[in-house]
Amino acid sequence: MEKTIYIVRHCSAEGQSPHADLTAEGIVQAEKLAEFFEELEVERVISSPFIRARRTAEPIADRKQIHIEEDSRLAERTLSTRAFEDWLLKLEDSFLDVHLKYEGGESSHEAMERVCNVVDELPDGSKVALVTHGNLMTLLLRCYDERIGFQEWQALTNPDVYRVQLMDGNAHVERIWKEEVLH
Secondary structure (H helix, E strand, C coil), X not given: CEXXXXXXXXXXXXXXXXXCCECHHHHHHHHHHHHHHCCCCCCEEEECCCHHHHHHHHHHHHHHCCCEEECHHHCCCCCCCCCCCCHHHHHHHHHHXXXXXXXXCCCHHHHHHHHHHHHHCCCCCCEEEEEECHHHHHHHHHHHCCCCCHHHXXXXXXXXXXXXXXXXXXXXXXXXXCHXXXX
């Protein structure tokens, strides 16, 4: 079994709602991200249904001349339906205890299960870009490297790109996005 998965965090957005669009800066970032992907072999682009993720995926798909597929399992994780003043601590706790679940939310374990299924269902030989969100991206990376957690989430940028190479039951996880690409 061999797969190459590019896990992409969306570009700068106007907010956190599913309908939040990219900012003007995010639109420029999406074009630079598409340039970055020109040299990478990608046969499929699968995006979260959230507007900011789709708008990040569009320039990549356009340059590759491929259709964007949408998968609701790439939508951002809901930590809780309650607004927490200490949400950052709550998020950190959810990385420390992957079964911790807040009111109306999804545990890290549940989110990992749904997003890892996306990758598991990809056929052998796949070269795919998955465009998603920071929390879910970090949890997907954690499926392949259990050391990844809250600190790695905090270090993410908008956009960000990790390459996960799966071969014979082994995974190689590497951050390949360099912030200087934007400048």
